[in-house]
Amino acid sequence: MSAQDVYALPAVRTSTQIYEIGEEHLPELDGSLWDIPEDRNTRVEVRFHGDHDFDGRRIWQLASCWFDGVPVMIIQNGGREGRDHQARFITDAPAYVDMLAYIVSLYAPEQRYSAEDVIDPATPLPELTSFWSCDLDWVIAQSSAETGRPSDCRSARPLPDAQKAERSTARATSRNPQKVGEGSASNGHHAHCSHLSGSRSSASPPGSSAIMNNVT
DSSP states (O other), rough: OOOOHHHHHHOSSSEEGGGOOOOOOOOOOSSSGGGGGOOOOOSSEEEEEEEEESSSSEEEEEEEEEEEEEEEEEEEEEETTOOOOEEEOOOOOOOHHHHHHHHHHSSOOOGGGGGGGGGOOSSOOGTTTTTTTTEEHHHHHHHHHHHHOOOOOOOOOOHHHHHHHHHHHHHHHHHGGGOOOOOHHHHHHHHHOOOGOOOOOOSSOOOOOOOOOOOO
């Protein structure tokens, strides 16, 4: 029997629920198919041509997947929870890629990121500019001192060779404070970036998470 013959078989049941395809047959997708709202899909159809439940656990299923009325692939599942045997046979690669893109579009936007990542843009948050035991004010001041740039960094200009050498020396000494004698740069470095001096601050600022592969 050819794939065309399978597509021509009558369906014992049909479904528009994407999770019926099974994530094992859509490995290019990152998200869970169960996260797709049940009423969103209007273009993908799964037609089961054979669907037998042996004992409430072991099954035998032969189905075909259709996108916009076009047959795309044949899928098989057998055994315990349908995981003892799994196979797919793609017959229309371009349509399969289009189907993947459509499935990705079905995910609700709020399910693509964590609620913890969302902030009020008008609320001041120290952790926006203070992290890894350093803060933006110190970094800008340090950059200004080393490069001769204004503190807002909007008027950068090429440095003469002499200043480049001074900048390189300043960075080297600030990263190795134990080699600095009475230098004030080392003291300031300790105050704002304690982890670089060998003792990370105990009060570190808190921090603030469908891929498709080409089918050939």
